[in-house]
Amino acid sequence: MQDNEYLIPWDKNNINVKYTEILILGSGIAGLFTAINLSKKYEITILTKKNIMESNTEHAQGGIAVALDLEDSPEFHYGDTIKAGAGLCNLSAVKILAEKGPDSVRKLIELGTQFDKSENKLNFTTEGAHSKKRVLHAKGDATGGEIERALVEKVRNSSIQVKENYFVIDLLKNDDNEVIGVLVLDNKYKLEAWLSKAVIIATGGLGQLYKHTTNPAVTTGDGIAAAYRAGAELMDMEFIQFHPTALLIPGVPSFLISEAARGEGALLLNAQGKRFMADIPGQELAPRDVVARAIWEQMKTGTVYLDFSYIHSQKVQERFPKIYKTCLQYGIDISATPVPVGPAAHYIMGGIRVDNSGQTSLPNLYACGECACNGVHGANRLASNSLLDGLVFAETITQKLEKEAGKLSKWEKAKPFTEHLTSGRRYKTDIERIRAELREIMWDRVGIIRNTEGLSDAYARIERLKEVFVPRIKIPELELGNMLTLGSIIVKSAFKRQESRGGHYRSDYPVPDEEWRKHSAFKRGDKHVSYVSV
Ligand SMILES: Cc1cc2nc3c(=O)[nH]c(=O)nc-3n(C[C@H](O)[C@H](O)[C@H](O)COP(=O)(O)OP(=O)(O)OC[C@H]3O[C@@H](n4cnc5c(N)ncnc54)[C@H](O)[C@@H]3O)c2cc1C
Incomplete structure (x- = not known):
């Protein structure tokens, strides 16, 4: 498998083209909340891989952290988040999270989410590293399901167009390097192009890269890998949280x-x-x-x-x-x-590098939720902060796009597939073997405890798997292509970081090192991982 701009070859003359104002990829908390907010101004289409409910969000149990209790305040929430983030938090993003969180959660309640109450008052609980009781929950331990239910109901009763069983493969750009839409496999297994003024990636995490994960099957990192192929910068990919x-x-x-x-x-x-x-x-x-x-x-x-x-x-x-x-x-x-x-494996702190308004390094491309990284979680996410992240930064994207989105492009402007390809020579059974081997490597060598020897071995083995694998237009193969791409980037980033911090633990460098208190960054075409100060 080559490190190309597109995952699979496609023919520009043979594709059905659709238009919408704003495209949102994914239907978890980040995608749905962004869609609801932006639908007041734009025509929105959500493309989602399986049925609308299927997401990490649906599986979230414990709750959503928010400083709404009288005993609590955004300052305490800010302090706890920074402490958990082990020196790598983007302080301005944490401030936005803690301060805007209460308003965003009130909106979620207005949209119909029913959090558990006792004596008619919201019931707050605590979780690891929270200094206050600030975690709201629903139906006991089914918080994500209740949030997803309320958001889906709102979306179903709105003008938002939802396309289920649409697998987003790649981003489409024009010659000016602006994102103009996406290439998808539709629900009848046909390639389609969707063009829009802006694309918002909200495709969630990549837990499936690991043999043991709490994440459902949809979490193969597709959106992060597509952004990488398009040339967007990724950040802090070595920081994985293991529950x-x-x-x-x-x-x-x-x-x-x-x-x-x-x-x-x-x-x-x-x-x-x-x-x-x-x-x-x-x-x-x-x-x-x-x-x-x-x-x-x-x-x-x-x-x-x-x-x-x-x-x-x-x-x-x-x-x-x-x-x-x-x-x-x-x-x-x-x-x-x-x-x-x-x-x-539970959560990735890294992802597509964005600013506090969700803007990626590519024009017209935004990202939000678990696939995005603005540094709010630093090197380790505070429990129950990710649902809140999806809500709060859905709102900052909305504020930015409400002022102005890009321009709708014409299909003629889309950059075609031009890359040279090596021929594919693998057999059906290889897919399962390669997937199992990758997950095993990630778990054993790039998991809870890492070291130079294990990471070097992981890198060599993943590169070998990439050499023998060429994806065809079949969902398990497209997913595997994305998983191999991201596995290799996680290994590179983990190898370079010679210290232990938050979710990244190296037995050969077991303590945090002030020299390394910086974000890692990587994009397609880079020879080496680079670093950005906090
Ligand atoms: C078991 C479990 C429990 C958790 N508990 C909590 C908790 O209590 N509190 C908390 O704050 N966080 C919790 N988390 C983390 C939290 O649920 C997630 O980080 C959060 O829901 C991510 O939301 P999201 O919208 O970014 O992504 P998701 O909810 O994962 O949604 C991603 C969407 O993108 C779609 N998608 C993916 N690939 C493609 C593609 N190629 N084409 C089209 N669509 C695609 C998916 O189908 C899905 O609809 C938990 C996670 C898990 C797995």
């Missing part, structure tokens, strides 16, 4: 056991039944990377468990109905039996 506690039963898909469980009092026990976080600052609610590494260490000698028995059994069922039912399905009654858990 400490996913259900770990052989043969059973990873399923998140929310941090809110530890927030409510569940404790971590090792194979001998001993609590191992008691002497570590923050205990069970220490930052996620600290808890994940402690569990990883304990797993060398046996299974690690999360014990809910410290929470009243009735409360367990009321507060965590989704976790309770899912575990019961596998024969575990969490109110009576400790749950086997282990870390899993």
Whole structure:
């Protein structure tokens, strides 16, 4: 597979062309909220890979962090976010997040999201590294599903056009390097071009690059990879957050056991039944990377468990109905039996480099939500800040585009596919093998604990996989092409960063180094990862 401008060859004369004012890619919290905001001024089309609900957002459990409680304030939220970000936060973005968060969440409530209440007052809980109770939740542990439901309902009752089962492959540009639209595989498996005044990528994260992940199948990093191919700058790609506690039963898909469980009092026990976080600052609610590494260490000698028995059994069922039912399905009654858990890839702090208005390094191209990186999460995201990120920066994009979007381009202006291609020679079975191997490499070598030897090995092996793989126009192959592209960039960025900070831990450079307190940046055509000061 070559590092080309387009993932697959396409013929400019053979493509159906559609026009809309603003294109939004993805239907999670970031895409839907941006669409609702911008639909007051523009004709909006959302292109989304599967059905409208399918997203990380739908799976979010614990809640959304926001300084709305009387005991709390945006200053406290700002302080906690910066502390979690391990020296790498973009302070102006954090200020926007903490200060604008309350208004954005009020709008979400006006749009019909029903957060849990007690005695008619919003019910706030706590999670790791929050100094106040500031996490709003819905239906106990089904917060994301409730938010997605409310936003989808609003979109369905609006003029916004939604195209489900539309797989976005690449961005289209003109000769002036301006983004003019996208190339997609439509719901009948035909290539289509959509042209617009602006494109907003809201395609979420890339958890599927890892063997163990809390993320659903759609998270193959397609939007980040498409932006990279188009020449947009990526930032901080080495910073992956591993959630400490996913259900770990052989043969059973990873399923998140929310941090809110530890927030409510569940404790971590090792194979001998001993609590191992008691002497570590923050205990069970220490930052996620600290808890994940402690569990990883304990797993060398046996299974690690999360014990809910410290929470009243009735409360367990009321507060965590989704976790309770899912575990019961596998024969575990969490109110009576400790749950086997282990870390899993959960969130990427890096992504498409954007400013605080969501503008990428390419004209007419914006990004928002998990696929975007404005540095708000620094090297480690504070729990429950990502749903808020999707909301708040959807609004800053809206403010920017409300003033002015680009111009609608003509199809004749689209740069055609001109690249030289090597011939593809792989067999169907290779796809699954290559995908499994990539996920294994990422987990073993580019996971919770990294080092020079493992990263060099990972780089060589991923390059070999790229050599034998050429994607055809089939969704699993297009996804795999994106996964290989991003795997290689994550490895390069992780290799270069010779320190440990937030989600990036190197056993050969185990402490943070002030020299390295800078953002990494990489774009197509660059020989090396470069650095940008904080
Ligand atoms: C299990 C779990 C629990 C979580 N819990 C919390 C929590 O409690 N609080 C919190 O703040 N965060 C939580 N997170 C993180 C949070 O859910 C995500 O970071 C956030 O929802 C991302 O929103 P988004 O809109 O950017 O992306 P997503 O919600 O992932 O949406 C991306 C959209 O893009 C579409 N898409 C992807 N590729 C393509 C393509 N090629 N073409 C067209 N469409 C495409 C997808 O289908 C999807 O519709 C959790 C995540 C998981 C997985």
